[in-house]
């Protein structure tokens with residue numbers, strides 16, 4: 001695959017919860033090796049888009065990963081295809097140790113030697129997790145939980161990582177660290193689809209971005225274009 | 240003293256049966272926050288399967304036990320798939336009613352096939368040993384050791400294996416588990432299979448230890464095992480084991496010092512009092528429930 005190949009193509013994606021239409025036919029794509037970000041305010045439909053890609057909720061429209069149609073594939077099948085998600089609020093299992101949280105994400109993987117290598121990689125990226133290996137997930141600080149959530153997504157060894165507001169609730173310095181790590185992970189070959197309210201940080205590391213407002217994409221462009229766009233400045237970057 | 244020791248031994252025997260059954264309640268609750276009220280009847284089916292295996296198939300103890308456990312496990316998985324799974328999003332009370340209905344179905348289905356109480360042939364050579372006045376039978380030793388072995392095995396599965404890890408993760412937050420690549424429905428099936436097979440094993444042992452088996456034998460024993468699970472902290476595996484032995488102990492003590500008709504009244508009163516002081520049971524913790 002060359003670097004400009006489309007890895008994920010979302011076409012006319014519509015998601016409804018009962019009568020509420022959370023996504024009203026959005027289309028975007030993510031090329032292999034890119035970081036693409038979806039930004040938008042509360043309730044814009046960002047999480048719904050990621051949930052649809054991960055197979056957690058029914059949708060209409062089309063989602064293609066490579067040339068695979070993702071409709072009707074159950075969530076565990078989507079992970080097997082190579083898409084890992086860091087969910088909103090991190091979703092750490094508080095009753096499992098840090099090590100177990102990571103290990104659970106290797107459910108699909110058979111090659112023990114490679115799994116061991118990935119443990120090393122994750123502990124290399126986040127030495128703090130190694131120190132707290134046997135501690136319960138629920139006892140970690142917010143920042144550590146976020147590291148664990150990202151580490152877990154790495155353990156499933158996907159080609160693509162979806163992240164739902166990784167900066168949520170973190171101090172600015174931690175946010176910078178996390179985004180720095182994401183850029184590193186991306187450099188090492190993982191394609192990233194990043195959902196954020198922290199538009200400034202997200203657009204900084206993203207090659208491209210889409211702005212979501214009440215279920216529709218109202219703007220899209222390269223990260224730099226969007227950062228310079230007056231409308232974005234006013235609405236998302238605090239003037 | 241010897242009297243007390245003798246009673247302690249009896250308590251251990253009864254307690255291990257309650258504990259095994261309680262594990263089934265607690266495992267299913269842990270993973271689905273649902274009480275499988277048909278579980279006591281699955282225990283009964285275990286006893287009847289052993290009766291069939293021993294009487295008609297002429298199998299010895301170990302094959303009879305394995306056949307009963309496997310049969311009950313299969314039944315448990317089928318019940319979950321057909322009766323409970325369609326109701327996962329339904330109001331809690333629908334699932335409870337369904338479970339009770341499944342239980343009544345199992346009782347009456349068994350009654351239709353076996354209208355009269357049955358007797359499992361003695362699969363274990365009966366021997367008695369006496370130590371300073373305390374006597375113990377081969378069957379008692381078997382029940383206690385086998386139960387403990389099964390509990391150790393379960394504890395190992397839950398604490399050390401991937402499936403066990405997935406069960407614990409599901410009990411924390413079911414919505415996140417699929418994102419780990421874990422097929423949640425399969426883990427739920429495995430949980431039902433393991434939990435109900437332990438109930439089946441308890442049915443076999445109970446059927447060997449007590450003279451007759453009948454289609455309604457699971458009701459009272461099931462309730463008591465359920466109490467054990469609640470006493471230990473429903474959803475907590477070690478709690479269910481502890482609760483089983485506590486309830487066995489309470490019952491034997493009551494029967495030893497009070498008229499035997501007091502037994503169940505005291506057992507249930509014990510539950511009520513304990514829950515006033517420890518609403519989550521002995522090892523249970525209030526869990527930050529996610530919506």
Ligand SMILES: Nc1ncnc2c1ncn2[C@@H]1O[C@H](COP(=O)(O)OP(=O)(O)OP(=O)(O)O)[C@@H](O)[C@H]1O
Nearest residue numbers: 017020022040041042043044045046047048049197
């Ligand atoms: N399970 C649900 N049932 C009903 N409505 C829902 C459900 N989940 C989301 N919604 C609605 O769908 C819309 C989009 O929600 P979504 O969670 O995708 O937004 P979001 O952009 O991720 O918001 P936030 O930044 O607050 O996380 C919202 O109006 C929300 O109220």
Ligand SMILES: [Mg+2]
Nearest residue numbers: 046047048088
């Ligand atoms: Mg969201």
